Amino acid sequence: MTEHSDHAVTVLRPDGTRDAATRAVPVEAPxxxxxxxxxxxxMMATPSDLEDFVTGFALAERLVDSHAQIEAIDVHAHPAGWIVRVTLPADRMEAVIERVRTRVSESSCGLCGLDNLEQVARPLPHLPTRPAIEQRAIFAALGALSQHQPLNAATGAVHAAAYCEADGRVALVREDVGRHNALDKLIGALARAGRNPADGFLLTTSRCSYEIVEKAVLAGASTLVTISAPTSLAVERAVAAGLALVVLARPDAALMMEAHS
Incomplete structure (x- = not known):
């Protein structure tokens, strides 16, 4: 699957000169x-690692409780994009049908309707207590992450989600034009490999919205590190679920979020 394409561009300079060049652009497809x-x-996504993507997506949507409940995934190219057909056991279809009914009232601006407000308020499982990740491990992962982002190195336009070992080693990375998609891909890849996210920590290049927190909690992660800032709901959901949340992670500092004072 092609992750990026090269486009002819004209470089405009302040002195009025122009140069012909090419620029890699990430693929975004339905x-x-x-x-x-x-x-x-x-979903609008980068069409790579789609088996991982739909696995993580199904887990985040609470359509399945584990990767083992997904019986088959078939990926098909289409002139207009891609079609991913997932086979689930019959006893999981009630959740699918109910969620389809709820999704009808959603819009691109966010969440609309009483059903969706109730969906946002759905309780998250409380995570078991795990040993805290050492600070030096977080900064080691931050320093190494760019070396594991080939698509972003080529295009400068995609997000990454990484699973890092407890010592800070970057073990697995997925990239996508969508921040949610990148995390879904990572969670799906971990599930398909039988790896426990709580053994290390998750690191994302995106801002920390409540959806990012929910995906991390539902995947069983114990610590989430984000390069950008959180929203108030993200912090509230993380604290309530017992997810260690580190935000605004930079080479020289990071913030560990605590309960509202």
Missing amino acids: VSIEFNGIGYAV
Whole structure:
């Protein structure tokens, strides 16, 4: 699957001169996700690691409780994008149908309607207590992350989500034009490999919205590190679930979020 394409560009300079050049642009394509033949969602995504993507997506949507409940994933190229057909056991379809009904009232601006407000308030599981990740491990991962972002190195336009070992070694990375997609891909890859996110920590290049926190908690991660800032709801959800949340992570400092004072 092609992750980026080269485009001819004209470089404009302050002195009025121009130069011809080429620029790598990340691919963004519609990915249609179906569960047992039912159209569930069309996501705009970078069409790579799609098996990982739909696995993490299904877990984040609470359509399955584990990767083992996904019976098959079939990826098909289409002239307009990609179609991913997922086969689930019959007993998981009630959750799919109910969520499809709820998603009808969603819009691109966020969440609309009473059903969606109730969805936001759904309780998250409380994570078991784990040993704290050492500060030096967080900064070691931050320093190494760029070496594991080939698509961003080529385009400068995509997000990354990484799983890092407890000592800070970057073990697994997924990239995508969408920050949520990158994390779904990573969570799916970890699930398919049978790896426990709580053994290390998650690191993302995006801002920390409540959806990013929920995905991390539902995946079983114990610590989430984000390069950008959090929202108030993200902090509240993280504290309530027992997720260690480190934000605004920079080479020289990072913030460990605590309960509201």
